[in-house]
Amino acid sequence: MSKLWSAGDQNRDGNLPDGTGREDEEFVEAFTVGNDYLLDQEILPFDLKASGVHARSLRDAGILTTDEYENLLAGLNEIHALWKRGEFPILREHEDGHTAIELWLTEKLGGLGKKIHTGRSRNDQVLTAVRLYEDEKLNQVLARVRSCAEKLLSAGEAHASLPMPGFTHTRRAMLSSVGQWTGGYAELLIMQLEASSGIRGLIRKSPLGTAAGFGTTLSLDRDRSAGNLGFEGPLICATSAQLSRGWVELQLVQYLSGITLVLNRMAGDIIQFSSEAYRFFELGDVVCTGSSIMPQKKNPDLAELIRGKHALMDGYAATLSGIIRNLGAGYHRDLQLTKEPVIGAIRLALELLEASERLLHNLRFNREALEAACSSELYAAEAANKLVSEKGWSFRDAYRHVKEGKTKPEAGNPVERLREYTQLGSPGKPGLDRLRAWLERIS
Secondary structure, three states, rough: OOOOOOOOOOOOHHOHHHHOOHHHHHHHHHHHHHHHHHHHHHHHHHHHHHHHHHHHHHHHHHOHHHHHHHHHHHHHHHHHHHHHHOOOOOOHOOOOOHHHHHHHHHHHHHHHHHHHHHHOOHHHHHHHHHHHHHHHHHHHHHHHHHHHHHHHHHHHHHHOOOOEEEEOOOOOEEEEEEEHHHHHHHHHHHHHHHHHHHHHHHHEEEEOOOOOOOOOOOOOOOHHHHHOOOEEHHHHHHHHHHHHHHHHHHHHHHHHHHHHHHHHHHHHHHHHHHHOOOOEEOHHHHHOOOOOOOOOEEHHHHHHHHHHHHHHHHHHHHHHHHHHHHOOOOOOOOHHHHHHHHHHHHHHHHHHHHHHHHHHOEEEHHHHHHOOOHHHHHHHHHHHHHHHHHHHHHHHHHHHHHOOOOOOOOOHHHHHOOOOOOOOOEEEEEOOOHHHHHHOOOO
């Protein structure tokens, strides 16, 4: 098959000794294409959307007639219908989805199909499609983050009066509560939601019309095409397009890593607190597995894999950073390799968020174990505070008095002790109502 960048069908075997040209050519094609043609099945609908907007720009510039534009648009819509049915193949010899689209249009519409590439390069074509893909997938990720935060808040609200020990250095420290535990993780996810505006601003800059990274002499309205794509505006300088490739993706994956790190730490707590040593939490059988040799085992595998797979997210970020490091302005073939880690990272984020939702849905709190674990040492700091507030001692003297055992902290009923905490964010007043209001304000 003739490549889009070649002069036509050529047999280059004659230029190489011993007739090895075809073997070399097949190897180079497989090596340079990699699995790009497979990845492009995922971004194909976004490529089609960008192609439709580009065709509209060509019509507006007088390069296409209205009839030509409408025929191209009908062709793009037909490809989309084929893709939805799983009937639009992208082959390795196509190299990528962009070529597959153009070849299909050319076969269907003849010379008109060749006009779709006027005024653009595969460089701005792939970058536009990837940014559209990222924008849509980010919305899906954020919806999942919101759902996880809501599940945490609901769990905290349902168990607002349930005390639990708080830990520092993995040792029992002070009185905490289920509301405080759930609220802490919910707040981190809410902050991630709020921070999404920054990454959205990076993604929603249109590269379309920058062509190979230097613009074109054709009068294509890049501001209008950006609006038609649903972007906030265009990347202003054409060279920014290729400079941003991988750079924006790195920041998106680092943002996703911030989300999965919260899930990683939450899963770690759930693993610890559901163990036989604590029994604070109980996990449903559906999110656990057994042992092939020990009949009594109930292993928190879902939580362990949520914890472990965060490392894969960091791996995607490291890959992107490594690929774009030392790349100067302009396009480099290395940039092709940035597509797989960002697609993998988005898939992973969605998978871990869904797994976390299911984990939370199958999480129960053991009131008896939690209350029993709220022993007197949890109130040592509060015993010192009582000497400060009631007797006017300095905190350091009060601290030493309790430390030396001259005043013994008393546990009492931990549910009643929760009511002593009236400060915002404390075990008895974790602020779940304010967290929910904050979550609802974030669009």
